[in-house]
Amino acid sequence: MDVVALVPAAGRGERLGYGMPKALVPVLGEPLLLRAVRGLIGSGCVHHAIVAAPPDAVEEVRAAVAPAGGAVHVVPGGSQRTESVRCALAESARVVPDAAVVLVHDAARAFTPASVIREVVCAVRDGADAVVPVLPVADTIKQVDADDRVTVTVDRARLRSVQTPQGFTPEVLHEAYAAVGDAATDDAGLVERLGRTVATVSGHPQALKITTAFDLAIAEAVLAEPFPGRDRP
Ligand SMILES: Nc1ccn([C@@H]2O[C@H](COP(=O)(O)OP(=O)(O)OP(=O)(O)O)[C@@H](O)[C@H]2O)c(=O)n1
Ligand SMILES: C[C@](O)(CO)[C@H](O)COP(=O)(O)O
Numbered sequence: 001m002d003v004v005a006l007v008p009a010a011g012r013g014e015r016l017g018y019g020m021p022k023a024l025v026p027v028l029g030e031p032l033l034l035r036a037v038r039g040l041i042g043s044g045c046v047h048h049a050i051v052a053a054p055p056d057a058v059e060e061v062r063a064a065v066a067p068a069g070g071a072v073h074v075v076p077g078g079s080q081r082t083e084s085v086r087c088a089l090a091e092s093a094r095v096v097p098d099a100a101v102v103l104v105h106d107a108a109r110a111f112t113p114a115s116v117i118r119e120v121v122c123a124v125r126d127g128a129d130a131v132v133p134v135l136p137v138a139d140t141i142k143q144v145d146a147d148d149r150v151t152v153t154v155d156r157a158r159l160r161s162v163q164t165p166q167g168f169t170p171e172v173l174h175e176a177y178a179a180v181g182d183a184a185t186d187d188a189g190l191v192e193r194l195g196r197t198v199a200t201v202s203g204h205p206q207a208l209k210i211t212t213a214f215d216l217a218i219a220e221a222v223l224a225e226p227f228p229g230r231d232r233p
Helices: 032-042 055-068 081-095 114-125 170-179 187-193 213-224
Strands: 003-008 048-053 072-076 101-104 130-136 141-144 150-154 160-162 166-168 199-202
Touching: 003 032, 003 081, 032 048, 032 055, 032 114, 048 055, 048 081, 055 072, 072 081, 081 101, 081 170, 101 114, 101 170, 114 130, 114 166, 114 199, 130 187, 166 170, 166 187, 170 187
Parallel strands: 003 048, 003 101, 048 072, 130 199
Antiparallel strands: 101 166, 130 160, 130 166, 141 150
16 A cells, blocks of 8 residues: 655745755755655655645755656645645645555755665554654753743653654544644644554654755755764765
């Protein structure tokens, strides 16, 4: 049964500061979005990708992602990530009505190893309603008050940093998006609000979100220079 990936790519990339949608920013000659979609399809377990593009750059995004092949659809996204995912989800119901698994994967996490994508898909196929890849938190975490004074040092043993792709059964993701009130910072958050269980699998440092120019420099270094433990994105 088919796996469809929704790829929110409609962000402006303000923090990256390239003056163009982040999805179109080239990394060693190829746009971030193309790398992200190739990574999904190349994992061998994703059959269709639905990309949410900035509404004023749909044709540019279509051209950028064309080399990835035929199973990729591009729709206009929204002004918030949640809205962009909603647009892609609606298109996926039209294009792949019988999908068995729906992934949501940030275009900005373009270097996610195939092993992470496969693990997320397998976890949903094995019966989970919702799955997120996570990493332990490496820094000490402190909470501050309104004046930025530390109020408490949080026990980090049970904290996890969350990546994408996040995986869902289509029924659960549709239910979560039908119920959504306020926007959420990730899709699993909407499923949590339904009271459903969200499972975790191991994330990977290479699945970092390209947010700033520093992140991009790290990604370029990883692509250029193999290091112990590097996984192919
Ligand atoms: N209206 C939006 C906002 C974000 N995204 C996507 O959601 C992912 C995570 O968002 P983020 O990294 O914060 O991207 P931007 O919104 O582009 O970043 P910034 O806040 O710096 O502009 C990205 O793939 C981005 O394209 C989206 O599809 N639609
Ligand atoms: C979905 C996400 O990448 C999981 O870590 C993250 O929450 C996106 O947040 P952003 O503020 O939209 O970049």
